[in-house]
Amino acid sequence: xxxxxxxxxxIEETPAYWRVVFDYPPFNILDATIFQxxxxxxxxxxxxxxxxxxxxESANPEFYLAHFDLTGKTGxxxxxxxPSGLPILTDTFVRLTRSPVVSIAKIRGCVRxxxxxxxxxxxxxxxxxxxxxxxxxxxxxxVHPGGGSTERxxxxxxxGRALEIVLGANDFDGDTAERYGYVNHALPDSELDAxxxxxxxxxxxxxxxxxxxxxxxxNQVSLPPAGRLLDGLNSFQTAxxxxxxxxxxxxxxxxxxxxxxxFEKRWPALLGELFET
Amino acid sequence: xxxxxxxxxxIEETPAYWRVVFDYPPFNILDATIFQxxxxxxxxxxxxxxxxxxxxESANPEFYLAHFDLTGKTGxxxxxxxPSGLPILTDTFVRLTRSPVVSIAKIRGCVRxxxxxxxxxxxxxxxxxxxxxxxxxxxxxxVHPGGGSTERxxxxxxxGRALEIVLGANDFDGDTAERYGYVNHALPDSELDAxxxxxxxxxxxxxxxxxxxxxxxxNQVSLPPAGRLLDGLNSFQTAxxxxxxxxxxxxxxxxxxxxxxxFEKRWPALLGELFET
Amino acid sequence: xxxxxxxxxxIEETPAYWRVVFDYPPFNILDATIFQxxxxxxxxxxxxxxxxxxxxESANPEFYLAHFDLTGKTGxxxxxxxPSGLPILTDTFVRLTRSPVVSIAKIRGCVRxxxxxxxxxxxxxxxxxxxxxxxxxxxxxxVHPGGGSTERxxxxxxxGRALEIVLGANDFDGDTAERYGYVNHALPDSELDAxxxxxxxxxxxxxxxxxxxxxxxxNQVSLPPAGRLLDGLNSFQTAxxxxxxxxxxxxxxxxxxxxxxxFEKRWPALLGELFET
Numbered sequence: 041x042x043x044x045x046x047x048x049x050x051i052e053e054t055p056a057y058w059r060v061v062f063d064y065p066p067f068n069i070l071d072a073t074i075f076q077x078x079x080x081x082x083x084x085x086x087x088x089x090x091x092x093x094x095x096x097e098s099a100n101p102e103f104y105l106a107h108f109d110l111t112g113k114t115g116x117x118x119x120x121x122x123p124s125g126l127p128i129l130t131d132t133f134v135r136l137t138r139s140p141v142v143s144i145a146k147i148r149g150c151v152r153x154x155x156x157x158x159x160x161x162x163x164x165x166x167x168x169x170x171x172x173x174x175x176x177x178x179x180x181x182x183v184h185p186g187g188g189s190t191e192r193x194x195x196x197x198x199x200g201r202a203l204e205i206v207l208g209a210n211d212f213d214g215d216t217a218e219r220y221g222y223v224n225h226a227l228p229d230s231e232l233d234a235x236x237x238x239x240x241x242x243x244x245x246x247x248x249x250x251x252x253x254x255x256x257x258x259n260q261v262s263l264p265p266a267g268r269l270l271d272g273l274n275s276f277q278t279a280x281x282x283x284x285x286x287x288x289x290x291x292x293x294x295x296x297x298x299x300x301x302x303f304e305k306r307w308p309a310l311l312g313e314l315f316e317t
Numbered sequence: 318x319x320x321x322x323x324x325x326x327x328i329e330e331t332p333a334y335w336r337v338v339f340d341y342p343p344f345n346i347l348d349a350t351i352f353q354x355x356x357x358x359x360x361x362x363x364x365x366x367x368x369x370x371x372x373x374e375s376a377n378p379e380f381y382l383a384h385f386d387l388t389g390k391t392g393x394x395x396x397x398x399x400p401s402g403l404p405i406l407t408d409t410f411v412r413l414t415r416s417p418v419v420s421i422a423k424i425r426g427c428v429r430x431x432x433x434x435x436x437x438x439x440x441x442x443x444x445x446x447x448x449x450x451x452x453x454x455x456x457x458x459x460v461h462p463g464g465g466s467t468e469r470x471x472x473x474x475x476x477g478r479a480l481e482i483v484l485g486a487n488d489f490d491g492d493t494a495e496r497y498g499y500v501n502h503a504l505p506d507s508e509l510d511a512x513x514x515x516x517x518x519x520x521x522x523x524x525x526x527x528x529x530x531x532x533x534x535x536n537q538v539s540l541p542p543a544g545r546l547l548d549g550l551n552s553f554q555t556a557x558x559x560x561x562x563x564x565x566x567x568x569x570x571x572x573x574x575x576x577x578x579x580f581e582k583r584w585p586a587l588l589g590e591l592f593e594t
Numbered sequence: 595x596x597x598x599x600x601x602x603x604x605i606e607e608t609p610a611y612w613r614v615v616f617d618y619p620p621f622n623i624l625d626a627t628i629f630q631x632x633x634x635x636x637x638x639x640x641x642x643x644x645x646x647x648x649x650x651e652s653a654n655p656e657f658y659l660a661h662f663d664l665t666g667k668t669g670x671x672x673x674x675x676x677p678s679g680l681p682i683l684t685d686t687f688v689r690l691t692r693s694p695v696v697s698i699a700k701i702r703g704c705v706r707x708x709x710x711x712x713x714x715x716x717x718x719x720x721x722x723x724x725x726x727x728x729x730x731x732x733x734x735x736x737v738h739p740g741g742g743s744t745e746r747x748x749x750x751x752x753x754g755r756a757l758e759i760v761l762g763a764n765d766f767d768g769d770t771a772e773r774y775g776y777v778n779h780a781l782p783d784s785e786l787d788a789x790x791x792x793x794x795x796x797x798x799x800x801x802x803x804x805x806x807x808x809x810x811x812x813n814q815v816s817l818p819p820a821g822r823l824l825d826g827l828n829s830f831q832t833a834x835x836x837x838x839x840x841x842x843x844x845x846x847x848x849x850x851x852x853x854x855x856x857f858e859k860r861w862p863a864l865l866g867e868l869f870e871t
Contacts, residue, residue: 142480142484162477163476163477163480163481163484164477164478164480164481165477178804178808179800179801179804179805179808180796180800182800182801182804183804184804184807184808184811185808185811190808190811190812190815191811191815192476193812194749194812194815194816195471195472195475195476195749195815196475196476196477197475197775198749198750198751198775199717199746199749199750199812199816199817200716200717200718200719200750200775200777200778201718201775201778202812202816203696203717203718203809203812204718204778204779204793206808206809206812207696207717207797207800207805207808207809208793208796208797209796209800210796218496219496219772220778221474221475221477221478221498221775223477224477224478224481224497225481238589239481239485241589242457242485242486242487242588242589243484243485245588245589245590245592246456246457246459246484246486246588247456247459247559247561247562247565249556249559249561250455250456250459250460250461250556250559250561250562251456251484253461253552253556254455254456254461254462254467254483254484255480255484256552257461257462257467257468257548257549257552258467258470258471258476258479258480258483260545260548261467261468261471261472261541261545262471262476262479263476264815268814268815271811271814272811275807275811279803279804279807282801282803282804284801284803284804285801285804288801311796311799311800312792312795312796312799313799315799419757419761439754440753440754440757440758440761441754441755441757441758442754469753472748472749472752472753473752473753473754474752495773496773498751498752498754498755498775500754501754501755501758501774502758515866516758516762518866519734519762519763519764519865519866520761520762522865522866522867522869523733523734523736523761523763523865524733524736524836524838524839524842526833526836526838527732527733527736527737527738527833527836527838527839528733528761530738530829530833531732531733531738531739531744531760531761532757532760532761534738534739534744534745534825534826534829535744535747535748535753535756535757535760537822537825538744538745538748538749538818538822539748539753539756540753
């Protein structure tokens with residue numbers, strides 16, 4: 041099916057298996073436009089009874105989804121409420137986890153902050169061994185994660201590694217992310233596409249009811265309660281108003297965040313040295 | 318002690334340490350006969366105050382326990398109730414987890430579906446690096462796991478890997494199973510026997526009360542509630558009645574499941590291609 | 595800042611980052627003196643609003659903290675109550691986990707029993723690849739862990755590996771501890787100091803409120819309830835009165851525990867052979 045270009049583009053490989061491509065130059069920044077694309081996608085998934093699996097990838101090999109927008113383009117995603125009754129940001133991630141459709145993140149490039157929380161809300165995560173920079177740098181920006189990682193990471197990687205990821209606020213490469221359990225598996229970049237495609241087609245051949253029932257049972261013992269996710273989001277909203285946070289965001293933007301590709305690629309590593317303390 | 322041959326054979330290495338050997342040709346299919354053997358074993362364990370540890374192995378290096386019988390030989394194991402008040406299938410696994418006696422699965426060969434759920438109910442799992450095919454292929458058969466893996470795997474390997482194991486429905490080798498936390502440790506096949514034997518004899522030398530108290534404390538924070546396990550079993554029972562599931566089972570039996578060794582060894586890998594969709 | 599020598603010595607690297615050095619010859623045995631040092635440290639941490647992170651290390655490369663004292667020098671640490679309302683042993687570990695200050699264990703040498711439980715109460719654990727002997731040998735001494743490992747390990751390493759660690763009662767080296775998730779990461783010994791120092795200085799440069807809020811959110815979904823920890827401690831107290839436990843402790847002391855360095859280094863490996871059964 042021909043599909044118009046757009047920031048969240050759907051390619052219907054088969055009626056059971058869609059690829060979803062993030063294509064939002066220059067860096068696939070996670071802003072209100074991307075969230076609208078994801079909301080549209082979720083509505084379309086809900087209306088597609090033949091669909092079994094969606095695999096998310098990026099058109100830009102250097103940026104999967106860079107991070108939450110810090111220039112004011114996030115619209116009302118933390119205040120307006122989505123179909124689940126939760127704020128759009130949380131609603132988007134929660135509906136992905138609860139959907140009868142399986143979601144796979146195929147990761148290449150930079151994935152930080154709320155974008156890391158997007159892949160944590162996917163059912164599975166596979167990453168390029170050579171080309172993955174995954175992390176939660178929020179604490180180094182003076183705030184903290186608000187999109188579910190403080191709730192999801194401890195059950196995925198254990199409390200110690202969750203604290204290292206969140207409080208260390210640095211990038212993790214593919215191999216470390218696999219060893220920590222942050223992603224399912226890191227593969228050589230040249231094998232990643234074929235691996236995810238084969239897994240998605242395989243799941244696409246299975247009975248939808250069986251998939252949905254199995255995922256539902258696993259969800260019962262593995263999803264964080266919505267109240268916990270809201271606590272995290274509310275605390276994040278408060279943190280955004282702190283003077284220290286505003287100053288750090290300002291400094292990052294002045295240094296080139298969301299403008300200069302070289303800075304955009306490596307800014308988390310610099311968080312320990314960039315600010316006067 | 319001389320022990321009559323049988324499908325679940327006990328070898329009393331010492332009063333504190335028993336080996337239990339699955340020996341049920343041709344493939345160690347998990348049916349009512351094996352469950353009766355396990356129920357008898359549990360009763361005997363309960364009546365043996367000197368016992369500290371049982372290690373489960375297979376007489377057939379290619380099949381540890383193949384999988385749940387799909388030809389109607391499962392008797393009343395999902396309907397009749399065992400000593401715990403739970404259906405025999407669940408009762409067998411739950412009593413193993415709650416027993417003051419330590420259980421170790423020493424894995425060689427194929428272990429799929431309910432057999433994977435048996436090893437997940439053991440206290441520890443050690444696997445042959447070269448010779449392990451472990452998985453939950455149920456979703457590829459049109460049903461889903463019903464013996465506890467949807468409840469146990471998320472806490473063992475995290476939600477992402479649990480979903481990959483259950484929804485991908487494929488085999489995992491020893492190294493991947495170790496990396497995912499599906500087994501404790503994968504060892505070179507030539508070292509597996511000595512490793513498990515040394516560990517079992519060591520535990521066998523410890524005080525039974527100390528073992529029981531420690532396992533009890535860990536159980537308090539790590540066992541799934543019985544109600545969750547029953548939800549999974551009930552949902553599985555319903556799934557078995559679906560037309561799609563019945564057709565997939567029929568197709569698998571026609572292709573040689575439970576009859577032809579070559580098909581029996583590699584059928585999960587074929588689940589993506591075997592059925593018309 | 596010059597600091598008087600002592601068993602728990604604080605080195606204020608910066609107002610935001612302190613190193614804490616265990617220096618209590620001959621083996622850094624965990625007794626009432628060390629707990630008093632930790633209680634004093636916690637009070638000082640609570641009174642230091644500029645502090646972000648403490649990193650714990652040992653002055654003795656062969657012993658990080660050997661283990662709980664078995665010669666009667668533990669004072670009232672399991673009976674007297676600390677500021678949290680819990681017994682001193684539990685209070686010390688619980689307050690470390692709840693503190694807004696980040697704690698890092700930099701592990702070299704032997705760390706067993708209650709000392710392992712100390713590092714499990716730290717926010718992160720980094721270990722020397724060549725020089726780490728970490729474990730919970732209590733069950734081999736006829737008792738069981740009482741300082742939180744039976745509650746913390748299952749969520750960190752999964753039930754199967756927690757049972758192996760606690761019931762196997764043996765040492766784990768750095769690589770295995772990393773693979774199991776028992777420590778965050780094992781590094782070559784020559785890189786360990788620089789790695790931890792860089793991470794601590796980095797976290798030390800972050801906003802204290804952001805750190806505290808992030809850790810608080812993670813704690814909500816990852817800390818065991820105090821009631822569970824008390825169950826473990828009470829059960830441990832009972833176990834200490836068992837004749838079998840008293841005999842095993844006596845045998846260990848006679849063989850050189852807490853006296854002879856060679857025995858002190860390798861006693862857990864000998865637990866399977868030392869006692870008449």
